Amino acid sequence: MTATAESGQEVGRARLRKEDARLITGRTRYTDNLSLNGMLHMALVRSPVAHATITNIDTSAARSMSGVLAVWTGADLADEQGSLPCAWVVTPDMKAPPAPSLATDTVHFAGEAVAVVIARTAYEAADAAAVVDVDYSELPVVLDMPAAVADGADLVHPDLGTNISAVWAFDSGEAGTGGDVDEAIAGAEVLIERTYRQQRLVPAFMEPRSVLVDPTGEQYTMWSATQIPHILRLMLALTLGVPEHKVRVIAPDVGGGFGGKLQVTPEEVVTFLAARRLGKPVKYTESRTESVQSAHHGRDQIQKLTLAARRDGTVTGLKVELLADMGAYLRLITPGVPLLGAFMYNSIYKFPAYKFVCTNVFTNKTPTDAYRGAGRPEATFAIERLMDELACELDMDPMAVRERNWIKHEEFPFSTVCGLVYDSGNYEAATSKAMEMFGYDALRAEQARRRAENDPVQLGIGISTFTEMCGIAPSRVLGALNFGSGGWEHAAIRMLPSGKVEVVTGSSAHGQGHETAWSQIVADQLGVPFEDVEVLHGDTQSAPKGMDTYGSRSLTVGAIAVVKATEKVIGKAKTVAAHLLECAESDLDFANGSFTVRGTETSTTIQDVALAVFMSHNLPDGFEPSLDSDATYDPENFSFPHGTHLCATEVDTETGRVRIRSYVCVDDIGKVVNPLIADGQVHGGLAQGIAQALFEEAVHDEAGTLTTATFADYLLPSAVDLPTFVTDRTETPATTNPLGVKGVGEAGTIASTPAVVNAIVDAVRHLGVSDIEMPCSPQRVWRAIQAASNGGAE
Amino acid sequence: MRITVHVDGTTYTDDVEPRLLLVHYLREKLGKVGTVIGCDTSNCGACTVHLNGHSVKSCSVLAVQADGAEVTTIEGIARDGKLHPVQQAFHDNHALQCGFCTPGMIMQSIDLLADHPDPDESEIRHGIEGNLCRCTGYQNIVRAVRQAADQMRPGAGPDAERIDARTQQPVGGE
Numbered sequence: 001m002t003a004t005a006e007s008g009q010e011v012g013r014a015r016l017r018k019e020d021a022r023l024i025t026g027r028t029r030y031t032d033n034l035s036l037n038g039m040l041h042m043a044l045v046r047s048p049v050a051h052a053t054i055t056n057i058d059t060s061a062a063r064s065m066s067g068v069l070a071v072w073t074g075a076d077l078a079d080e081q082g083s084l085p086c087a088w089v090v091t092p093d094m095k096a097p098p099a100p101s102l103a104t105d106t107v108h109f110a111g112e113a114v115a116v117v118i119a120r121t122a123y124e125a126a127d128a129a130a131v132v133d134v135d136y137s138e139l140p141v142v143l144d145m146p147a148a149v150a151d152g153a154d155l156v157h158p159d160l161g162t163n164i165s166a167v168w169a170f171d172s173g174e175a176g177t178g179g180d181v182d183e184a185i186a187g188a189e190v191l192i193e194r195t196y197r198q199q200r201l202v203p204a205f206m207e208p209r210s211v212l213v214d215p216t217g218e219q220y221t222m223w224s225a226t227q228i229p230h231i232l233r234l235m236l237a238l239t240l241g242v243p244e245h246k247v248r249v250i251a252p253d254v255g256g257g258f259g260g261k262l263q264v265t266p267e268e269v270v271t272f273l274a275a276r277r278l279g280k281p282v283k284y285t286e287s288r289t290e291s292v293q294s295a296h297h298g299r300d301q302i303q304k305l306t307l308a309a310r311r312d313g314t315v316t317g318l319k320v321e322l323l324a325d326m327g328a329y330l331r332l333i334t335p336g337v338p339l340l341g342a343f344m345y346n347s348i349y350k351f352p353a354y355k356f357v358c359t360n361v362f363t364n365k366t367p368t369d370a371y372r373g374a375g376r377p378e379a380t381f382a383i384e385r386l387m388d389e390l391a392c393e394l395d396m397d398p399m400a401v402r403e404r405n406w407i408k409h410e411e412f413p414f415s416t417v418c419g420l421v422y423d424s425g426n427y428e429a430a431t432s433k434a435m436e437m438f439g440y441d442a443l444r445a446e447q448a449r450r451r452a453e454n455d456p457v458q459l460g461i462g463i464s465t466f467t468e469m470c471g472i473a474p475s476r477v478l479g480a481l482n483f484g485s486g487g488w489e490h491a492a493i494r495m496l497p498s499g500k501v502e503v504v505t506g507s508s509a510h511g512q513g514h515e516t517a518w519s520q521i522v523a524d525q526l527g528v529p530f531e532d533v534e535v536l537h538g539d540t541q542s543a544p545k546g547m548d549t550y551g552s553r554s555l556t557v558g559a560i561a562v563v564k565a566t567e568k569v570i571g572k573a574k575t576v577a578a579h580l581l582e583c584a585e586s587d588l589d590f591a592n593g594s595f596t597v598r599g600t601e602t603s604t605t606i607q608d609v610a611l612a613v614f615m616s617h618n619l620p621d622g623f624e625p626s627l628d629s630d631a632t633y634d635p636e637n638f639s640f641p642h643g644t645h646l647c648a649t650e651v652d653t654e655t656g657r658v659r660i661r662s663y664v665c666v667d668d669i670g671k672v673v674n675p676l677i678a679d680g681q682v683h684g685g686l687a688q689g690i691a692q693a694l695f696e697e698a699v700h701d702e703a704g705t706l707t708t709a710t711f712a713d714y715l716l717p718s719a720v721d722l723p724t725f726v727t728d729r730t731e732t733p734a735t736t737n738p739l740g741v742k743g744v745g746e747a748g749t750i751a752s753t754p755a756v757v758n759a760i761v762d763a764v765r766h767l768g769v770s771d772i773e774m775p776c777s778p779q780r781v782w783r784a785i786q787a788a789s790n791g792g793a794e
Numbered sequence: 795m796r797i798t799v800h801v802d803g804t805t806y807t808d809d810v811e812p813r814l815l816l817v818h819y820l821r822e823k824l825g826k827v828g829t830v831i832g833c834d835t836s837n838c839g840a841c842t843v844h845l846n847g848h849s850v851k852s853c854s855v856l857a858v859q860a861d862g863a864e865v866t867t868i869e870g871i872a873r874d875g876k877l878h879p880v881q882q883a884f885h886d887n888h889a890l891q892c893g894f895c896t897p898g899m900i901m902q903s904i905d906l907l908a909d910h911p912d913p914d915e916s917e918i919r920h921g922i923e924g925n926l927c928r929c930t931g932y933q934n935i936v937r938a939v940r941q942a943a944d945q946m947r948p949g950a951g952p953d954a955e956r957i958d959a960r961t962q963q964p965v966g967g968e
Contacts, residue, residue, distance in 0.1 A: 026828015
């Protein structure tokens with residue numbers, strides 16, 4: 001028998017993190033911290049306008065400045081730079097414009113790079129970039145999605161003949177997974193029709209993107225602040241025609257990503273080309289303003305929703321018509337982000353009929369792509385807002401409406417109207433725990449009192465019950481969605497002669513704590529001390545295979561590959577142990593790192609076996625002298641974490657100011673490897689979801705200029721803007737993987753946004769307010785109240 | 795311009811451009827890359843260091859303004875291989891994830907505890923308001939600062955880290 005995670009002592013323990021030691025002392029290897037001899041610095045010249053023809057670029061002044069080695073325009077690099085990759089062709093006829101790293105003749109969004117300067121120092125590069133003289137002939141800008149899809153609209157890419165990139169649809173009637181939604185709507189006793197706007201957000205990882213390319217040596221080495229070193233390596237090869245084996249990519253310490261570093265960027269390509277042309281190492285580090293303007297944005301959808309129900313609160317169908325803003329170009333998975341939400345609008349509920357139609361639209365804005373949750377927060381927001389609206393329409397308690405529709409715990413595994421199979425869950429348990437911790441009934445009583453007293457500060461209660469699909473995940477499902485990649489993950493275990501262990505993982509952390517969590521898992525599996533395990537990741541040389549980190553997939557896919565690799569190590573070690581102990585393998589038990597002859601005290605440790613294999617003096621005939629093993633794991637299914645989030649807000653009806661009074665969430669993420677890390681993930685996720693509800697929005701003016709291009713204008717929440725969260729868990733293990741884990745990276749972000757907005761609307765619904773557009777700033781809340789009191793006209 | 799700056803207990807004399815930012819001086823000239831840069835508008839606080847014992851955002855100070863001053867960075871607060879109590883508290887409370895804001899957050903927290911040796915939660919939240927974190931939701935940072943307050947003698951803030959350049963001993967504090 002191999003040791004199982006359930007029998008271990010490390011998994012489940014709140015281990016302090018290994019990786020902290022370097023991070024709290026400044027001993028860090030963020031890309032911009034790295035320097036090489038002879039290294040040059042790169043600066044980019046970016047377009048200040050959103051849509052224009054480049055009529056002339058004069059680089060002469062820049063080229064003649066001190067320390068400037070090269071100034072190139074898009075035209076100069078046109079033959080080398082290729083087109084930035086889009087790996088998700090969502091429909092066979094999807095329209096995708098060429099995506100140059102440096103614009104060649106036309107710019108399509110403000111912030112797009114048009115020229116590059118290479119100089120001795122970063123200051124010299126910036127000075128020279130400032131005097132590159134670019135003439136633009138401005139073109140009409142397309143900013144508004146409904147206008148963009150109307151007849152006769154100005155076009156972002158005239159060559160495509162349309163601003164619509166693709167229309168993707170799912171219909172449960174056609175798919176055979178449910179009924180016909182139009183019949184459900186025609187026969188509905190109650191119809192709830194709403195339009196919600198998912199504002200454009202900036203991922204805003206704290207470490208600006210940085211890339212360093214060393215062209216010396218046999219391989220090009222790229223260090224990049226990326227979530228996806230392996231995908232990046234392949235995409236560089238495919239984009240630039242450089243052989244894949246001639247590229248090594250390293251993601252050293254990476255300061256956050258949240259999907260924002262799940263990208264193959266123009267900056268990476270141009271830095272690579274510059275280093276290749278000059279034969280010298282070149283580094284580029286973006287400013288925050290460049291980052292906010294040009295790194296991909298998230299969300300930006302308009303959701304037209306029709307919910308059909310009976311008067312008892314039973315939902316009979318849901319239709320979703322989506323406009324999704326691609327921005328100016330299709331980046332790595334831009335077109336697929338809405339699809340990641342398509343299967344989640346039914347959430348935890350038993351809808352009999354469902355239809356989803358998504359129209360992907362080009363605008364003259366920064367491209368969008370994955371941002372924490374990617375599609376699933378939008379879906380969860382829509383359905384959880386609708387459930388509150390249905391409850392209001394029927395004068396039911398909003399939790400009662402949800403309970404009437406959700407899948408009961410005894411009904412798992414459950415095939416949803418989208419064709420997914422939810423393996424496990426217990427929505428009743430999570431909800432009842434959350435309701436008790438929250439003090440739901442007492443808060444409802446206080447709400448009634450404040451309403452009766454006409455208190456200027458009104459209390460609202462917001463509910464969000466949610467699930468999500470994590471793992472990104474079974475390769476054949478990704479294939480069915482035409483995603484340009486598999487969903488497996490790779491791991492390897494190396495047993496060192498001294499008994500220490502190296503774990504190689506294809507999933508590459510940027511704050512998630514893989515070094516600690518993987519060490520805990522391996523310590524249990526192999527029965528070695530936690531301290532004896534070293535986790536290697538984020539370098540295509542030491543960790544040659546991987547699908548990288550996003551979609552809450554590291555634990556649910558990556559760690560399972562680690563477990564599978566340890567099982568192979570143990571299997572090999574057992575053969576050697578039986579030989580050394582002169583017994584049959586079937587007579588050996590393995591526990592706590594020791595092979596013991598059953599019924600005796602004769603044993604040997606896995607470390608001793610590792611040394612014996614290293615020496616190779618006395619091994620079974622034909623035994624290959626190595627315990628090292630690797631495994632590639634492709635999951636059978638997604639995982640489905642769920643939870644119940646409850647938010648109480650106080651809304652000052654005279655100023656519109658919102659204060660979160662309490663926030664309680666009970667998440668079910670299956671088995672927990674490290675509760676400290678899991679709680680931290682939930683906290684951070686909540687902060688980002690709450691920030692969408694209250695603070696953040698990327699705003700463009702009518703010329704297409706991003707007016708929130710710095711942290712002075714784009715409101716990331718500070719410590720004073722957030723409450724202390726009350727978090728807890730229920731534990732319903734996933735049945736689809738041996739650890740029973742489900743993933744936790746995105747849960748907080750997915751669940752919290754509708755909880756907060758539901759709470760705000762609930763606080764002022766008696767004043768006639770039924771919706772407030774996000775972010776619910778004091779101004780928007782105040783205006784909504786004023787409009788309602790003026791009879792509905794804002 | 796020629797400047798002399800005492801950084802983490804070592805004296806440096808350099809000719810610098812008048813426009814050189816202190817954070818670039820620390821990173822590019824002295825190799826003190828533990829102090830990082832997160833924005834260009836002095837909003838994020840990732841570059842926070844101590845200048846003569848008080849926290850500053852080193853992206854908003856010119857290197858020449860630090861002439862003759864004592865600068866302490868995240869690399870200079872551990873003593874004899876022992877972490878500063880605030881560093882230890884950040885580790886103990888899982889107050890960091892990606893770690894990018896952490897150097898600035900720790901330096902600001904030390905400054906906060908010098909002004910408020912026994913802060914309540916609201917004082918902690920206001921004290922670190924100028925430092926942004928995108929990973930933690932601040933909850934464990936607040937806990938860490940509170941734990942550090944419990945473990946530090948009142949007044950052991952910036953003084954404790956000031957080192958006499960000759961004796962290599964702390965100037966004051968604990």
